[in-house]
Amino acid sequence: xxxxxxxxxxxxxxxxxxxxxxxxxxxxxxxxxxxxxxxxxxxxxxxxxxxxxxxxxxxxxxxxxxxxxxxxxxxxxxxxxxxxxxxxxxxxxxxxxxxxxxxxxxxxxxxxxxxxxxxxxxxxxxxxxxxxxxxxxxxxxxxxxxxxxxxxxxxxxxxxxxxxxxxxxxxxxxxxxxxxxxxxxxxxxxxxxxxxxxxxxxxxxxxxxxxxxxxxxxxxxxxxxxxxxxxxxxxxxxxxxxxxxxxxxxxxxxxxxxxxx
Numbered sequence: 468x469x470x471x472x473x474x475x476x477x478x479x480x481x482x483x484x485x486x487x488x489x490x491x492x493x494x495x496x497x498x499x500x501x502x503x504x505x506x507x508x509x510x511x512x513x514x515x516x517x518x519x520x521x522x523x524x525x526x527x528x529x530x531x532x533x534x535x536x537x538x539x540x541x542x543x544x545x546x547x548x549x550x551x552x553x554x555x556x557x558x559x560x561x562x563x564x565x566x567x568x569x570x571x572x573x574x575x576x577x578x579x580x581x582x583x584x585x586x587x588x589x590x591x592x593x594x595x596x597x598x599x600x601x602x603x604x605x606x607x608x609x610x611x612x613x614x615x616x617x618x619x620x621x622x623x624x625x626x627x628x629x630x631x632x633x634x635x636x637x638x639x640x641x642x643x644x645x646x647x648x649x650x651x652x653x654x655x656x657x658x659x660x661x662x663x664x665x666x667x668x669x670x671x672x673x674x675x676x677x678x679x680x681x682x683x684x685x686x687x688x689x690x691x692x693x694x695x696x697x698x699x700x701x702x703x704x705x706x707x708x709x710x711x712x713x714x715x716x717x718x719x720x721x722x723x724x725x726x727x728x
Contacts, residue, residue: 490547503596504562507561519614573586616726620634627647628651638659647707650676650681653683
């Protein structure tokens, strides 16, 4: 798989301010395939008589590893803010992908310097880390008061690719999803159209993951009459998560989506 140069493109320096993330519990999910680090934020003012949504957030390439910290560098502050925790109480899951794995399969074309040639094979099984992630989600659903009708997933860059891959594989699980500067296999969109709502975000000047991927995905979903939104930011490069997390209706939109029996 020719992805070395693309991985270099995705391994950019994320700027973040020092933040106390101690409210996120640190855990490791020890599966036969791998030991997955993850951080877990429980609902504020927890009420044992209630069930709460679960939000999974998939990080980008720079946050890969085993330190169980880097995955919080983008998004960690957002979900920890008082306004989000008070208005949208939920469980928040930040898993961490190993250095040598991917949230979703991708491969470059014959010219690895041309990012536009990336392909996204929709293999029979998910990547190893995504397979383990699904096991982790199942275990949390068994252990905690999670509302199975309101399970959401979001991610950025390689994590956004993982979002599009996983909702296509498990459309019955996820009520809503958002992908920031991601990309995916457009032909798999039919798997979740009509089942999982999706909001796509991308910077018009993205020089890491070209905006055409989100544009094309959006066009396909519109043709399928899916529940989909798309926000594109003029002049913005790869860090469109800044814009996405500033969208005042993001959490309201996400929490409005639910599965029905």
